[in-house]
Amino acid sequence: MKKIIAYIILWSVAAVGYAQHKQVDLSKQLGVGEAMPRLDPQQVLFYKQNKIMLSDYEDKVVILDFFDTYCVSCIASLPKLQKLQDEMGDQLQIVMVTWQDRETIEKFWSSNKFVLEHKIHLPVIYSDSLLRKYFPHRTIPHVAWLYMDTVKAVTHADFVKSSLIDELIENGHVELPFKNDYGKLSQENNLGNNGKMGSVSLQDFQDGMPTSSFKYEQDSITGMYKTSFYNMPILGSYTSLFAKVEKPTFILRPERIVWKVKDSTLYDYFGKDGQSQVWLSEHGICYERYDTKSRELAKQAKVVVDDLNSLLGIKVYWSTQKMNALVIEGAFKEPANPPRHGQSIEGTGVLAFMLDFSGKYPPVIDAVQSSTFFVLPDYQDRKQLDKILSTYGLKLVEKETEVKVLVVEEED
Incomplete structure (x- = not known):
């Protein structure tokens, strides 16, 4: 567009x-172009020493990646960051930063199969409360780019790639969208x-x-x-x-x-x-x-x-279109011996939603429209699911039918 x-x-x-807007304390927040204050050594894991001085790396691009072990996307990006560090060597120093304590990080790094498999050994500043004041955020990953002791960018993790780091080194600056979780008017x-x-x-x-x-x-x-x-x-x-x-x-x-x-x-x-x-x-x-x-x-x-x-200059609207679908049919009934263990389902509409969400089937249509609660035991495949549903008077029928669709149409 x-x-x-x-x-x-x-x-x-x-x-x-x-x-x-509601005000928050952003008094120490650093913007692009502002100098980094000279900070005391930060306690760090997986590094040649137990403390790190960020100012020691003023001739390198420093990437501060704020994360925690609960953040799935943060952990998923670790191999990419490790590969980038290995490839760029002395031009770059990636430093992970977390509020979590030493024991938590050491345990995670020594037991998580994903971290072990990809041999992640990036330095991790732990129990951080200082750096977050300079780079406040509500969502992670949150990345601060430093070069020559100056803030050059604050971004989402998606922007951390070699071409942009090369651009920063070559030109002394890089134009990237500023990630500001606290917004602006x-x-x-x-x-x-x-x-x-x-x-x-x-x-x-x-x-x-x-x-x-x-x-x-x-x-x-x-x-x-x-x-x-x-x-x-x-x-x-x-x-x-x-x-x-x-x-x-x-x-x-x-x-x-x-x-x-x-x-x-x-x-x-x-x-x-x-x-x-x-x-x-x-x-x-x-x-x-x-x-x-x-x-x-x-x-x-x-x-x-x-x-x-x-x-x-577009039209976005609901319509219907014929396509292959999985239709829930029948008339709901209580079985003679209803199952006691399993997932509680609030009617056939929720069943359709759940099956749709699995992504294993064509679009699912609820033709029964029952709101009666029932218990759905664990099942391994479609055959087992059909057998369970039959006890409730329900069946899944795969056929071509009218399905509600969202149309996105550009005007001529």
Whole structure:
């Protein structure tokens, strides 16, 4: 999608104040271009010494990767980081940083099969409370880039790759989206003292703004009703809105999306893990709307859908399409000897949702519409599942039928 999107509609006249966000203590936060303070040696594991001085590496690119052992994506990225460190050698120093204590990290590193298999031996600063003050964050991985004792970037982990590190070394700087988990106030849609009563704005990816899905709330300063989302994929924006209009009853799998567009990769990410944030920085969108009157949540979501359709020049809507599906049929009945152990299922709709989520079957349709609770024992394959469901008067039938689909259509 072209880098348009600064489109603002304003109407009526009235004085309003500037919406303010909840303040957090960011007094020590370092921005891009600011010098790193000279810090005391930090306690570290898996290093030639038990303490590390970051200032000793001013002639190298230093990557501070904030993580913890509960973060699946953090651990999954360790082999990539280790390979990068091995390949770049003296040009680079990757340092992992965690709030967790020494005992926790040592136990994890000595027992986790993934870490052992990939021979991860990157230095780990543990029990950290200082570095987090300079690079505050709510989500991990969170990465700070240092070079010549200066902050050069703060990013998602997806951006850590050799080509960008080479660029930093060669040019002394690198332009990357700033990861700021605490957000910022919109600069383009400033309702401070400009006498505007309401607004709608749609913009492309905003550097320094954390990803946030659909929100609808009354602003405590202006008294106006603000609808917003920030740095979202276009498809994700629509699905978030439609979920407010009607509670989802199925997984929106790829089979249920009909693309009538020239390039679907502009609307959603289809690449490999570890690059979604790079894609988002190129194709994400931000939306804000201020209204003087409130609406029911579902009605407001419909208003936003109309705004997006108009401003993006597309139509996104529900339809049906014939395709191969797995249909739950029959009439629910209580078995003579119901199973006592297994997963409690709240009706056939939840069963359909669960089977859909597994990804093992074609799209699943609930034709029974029973809300009766039942127990589903563990099963190994479709044959066992069919046998269990038959005791409840249910059966799974694979056939071609009409399936609800989401259509994304570009206007001519």
